[in-house]
Amino acid sequence: MISDALVARLCDRVAASTSDTFSTVNVFTGGTLAKVPRSSPEDVAEAVEAARKAQQVWAGVAVADRIPVFERFHALLLKHTEEILDILQAETGKSRKDGFLEVSAPLVTVGHYARKAPKLLAPQRRQGMLPGLVKTRELRVPKGVVGTITPWNYPFALAFMDIIPALIAGNGVVLKPDTQTALCTLFGVDLLYQAGLPQGLLQVVIGDGPVVGTALVDTADYIGFTGSTRTGREIAARAGRRLVGYSLELGGKNPLLVLADANVHQAAVGAVQTCFSNSGQLCMSPERLFVHTAVYDDFVQRFLNEVKRMNLAAAYDYSADMGSLTSQRQLETVIKHVEDARAKGATVLTGGKARPELGPFFYEPTVLTDVTPEMLCYDNETFGPVVSIYRVADDTEAVERANATSYGLNASVFSKSIAHGEHVAAQLKAGTVHINDGHVVGLGSADAPMGGMKDSGVGRRNGAEGLLKYTESQNISVQRVPLTTPPRWLPFGWYVKSMQGLLRLIRRSNIR
Numbered sequence: 224m225i226s227d228a229l230v231a232r233l234c235d236r237v238a239a240s241t242s243d244t245f246s247t248v249n250v251f252t253g254g255t256l257a258k259v260p261r262s263s264p265e266d267v268a269e270a271v272e273a274a275r276k277a278q279q280v281w282a283g284v285a286v287a288d289r290i291p292v293f294e295r296f297h298a299l300l301l302k303h304t305e306e307i308l309d310i311l312q313a314e315t316g317k318s319r320k321d322g323f324l325e326v327s328a329p330l331v332t333v334g335h336y337a338r339k340a341p342k343l344l345a346p347q348r349r350q351g352m353l354p355g356l357v358k359t360r361e362l363r364v365p366k367g368v369v370g371t372i373t374p375w376n377y378p379f380a381l382a383f384m385d386i387i388p389a390l391i392a393g394n395g396v397v398l399k400p401d402t403q404t405a406l407c408t409l410f411g412v413d414l415l416y417q418a419g420l421p422q423g424l425l426q427v428v429i430g431d432g433p434v435v436g437t438a439l440v441d442t443a444d445y446i447g448f449t450g451s452t453r454t455g456r457e458i459a460a461r462a463g464r465r466l467v468g469y470s471l472e473l474g475g476k477n478p479l480l481v482l483a484d485a486n487v488h489q490a491a492v493g494a495v496q497t498c499f500s501n502s503g504q505l506c507m508s509p510e511r512l513f514v515h516t517a518v519y520d521d522f523v524q525r526f527l528n529e530v531k532r533m534n535l536a537a538a539y540d541y542s543a544d545m546g547s548l549t550s551q552r553q554l555e556t557v558i559k560h561v562e563d564a565r566a567k568g569a570t571v572l573t574g575g576k577a578r579p580e581l582g583p584f585f586y587e588p589t590v591l592t593d594v595t596p597e598m599l600c601y602d603n604e605t606f607g608p609v610v611s612i613y614r615v616a617d618d619t620e621a622v623e624r625a626n627a628t629s630y631g632l633n634a635s636v637f638s639k640s641i642a643h644g645e646h647v648a649a650q651l652k653a654g655t656v657h658i659n660d661g662h663v664v665g666l667g668s669a670d671a672p673m674g675g676m677k678d679s680g681v682g683r684r685n686g687a688e689g690l691l692k693y694t695e696s697q698n699i700s701v702q703r704v705p706l707t708t709p710p711r712w713l714p715f716g717w718y719v720k721s722m723q724g725l726l727r728l729i730r731r732s733n734i735r
């Protein structure tokens with residue numbers, strides 16, 4: 224299905240000077256999928272320099288003239304969706320349904336920034352120090368070369384949701400995808416070049432995070448990172464030493480609240496959809512469900528019914544509701560969390576076992592109750608298809624327990640009353656809160672920024688912030704008449720008095 228010729232063509236895009244390779248795994252079978260080139264730290268340095276050269280020309284292209292490249296990319300993404308899905312599924316093991324949502328996400332990004340970027344990046348007139356006498360403008364200058372580091376769970380969406388605004392803002396980009404999911408990312412990079420992106424502007428390097436990722440953090444002018452909180456802290460410290468900016472999209476232990484006035488059927492269906500997306504390997508997936516005691520029994524029954532109806536399969540069509548975990552490491556973490564909970568007294572209502580007959584890393588959607596703080600899955604991110612349900616007495620308890628975590632990425636609230644849902648949402652410490660949905664509508668509302676509070680991140684993607692973070696603001700101020708250097712004949716005391724009079728007048732007239 225993925226031909227050697229295609230792999231060779233895609234791998235040609237990798238900045239790698241030796242013949243060293245990595246093997247990637249076909250997640251559905253456990254066999255070898257492809258060999259992809261291995262970049263060295265020297266290759267990273269060359270890639271950054273090449274991107275910098277191309278960027279100097281690109282920065283001179285008007286924003287409106289950059290946009291058509293991304294409009295053509297949008298059309299190419301729609302045309303090649305099925306080919307991307309084939310690669311994405313083989314590399315991640317996700318169901319095609321989950322893959323479809325993933326490949327659609329960058330379409331929203333392109334649509335949003337194609338409309339908004341020209342205005343957001345245009346020079347803005349600002350109020351000068353003294354009205355009429357000083358003219359001030361704020362310009363948006365590209366950072367230069369952005370290093371984008373992405374994980375394996377949503378490799379296509381996360382790469383292009385971040386690369387597109389970085390490029391539209393006038394930067395070059397050096398991308399380091401996770402090695403296991405390099406091919407689907409390279410397919411998208413190839414489409415960007417087919418769409419007319421200037422050669423060299425977007426570079427790809429592949430290798431171990433601590434080697435190649437570190438080399439990129441040490442050379443790029445800005446770092447956009449998505450991955451674990453642990454790695455995020457290392458990157459922040461390194462970038463901080465160089466005084467370069469960064470944004471970090473990190474982990475979560477997301478709560479989902481079912482309030483007393485929820486539509487229980489809608490909550491159960493919605494919870495299944497969001498908890499088990501990509502087998503729970505979604506940073507925004509809820510792993511903790513807080514259910515009001517008035518609807519607890521009804522919700523648990525309906526939720527279990529829905530979970531038990533899920534179809535698990537290694538299928539390259541839309542028949543599967545859930546696919547595989549992506550790696551042996553993820554499978555081991557999930558087994559460890561569930562067995563630890565079981566041993567310490569949790570109840571497994573459904574699931575709780577691997578399904579090797581479906582594929583080497585399949586694990587059943589698993590629902591736990593009686594989970595207590597000493598269990599690993601209580602407040603550590605499992606990043607798998609495992610959720611715990613807790614009974615709560617009222618909204619106050621639900622909010623308190625939802626917020627009792629070091630993370631703050633995403634939360635969901637189910638209530639028939641939008642006002643009630645919004646009231647509870649405002650008390651949750653999470654960068655995004657979904658009402659009557661799990662994670663899709665906030666992500667798709669690209670006009671609003673999203674990201675993590677607390678240990679879940681620094682900075683935002685989407686919205687104005689998701690574009691402007693890839694720029695430096697520059698203040699250009701013009702003194703129309705000499706104000707700051709009084710004429711020699713004027714005693715300085717008089718100058719002070721006249722300036723103070725002017726400042727008083729301005730204050731009184733409320734101009735400043």
Ligand code: NAD
Nearest residue numbers: 373374400401432433436437450451454472473474475506
């Ligand atoms: P990870 O931190 O291990 O790796 C992420 C990327 O960073 C990979 O490309 C990796 O090679 C690279 N890397 C690793 N060590 C590095 C280092 N020292 N310097 C530079 N780069 C380095 O994370 P992971 O296990 O691949 O991804 C899963 C995690 O990502 C989960 O915690 C999940 O919640 C989080 N995530 C967050 C978001 C979000 O938007 N907030 C989205 C997806 C995943």
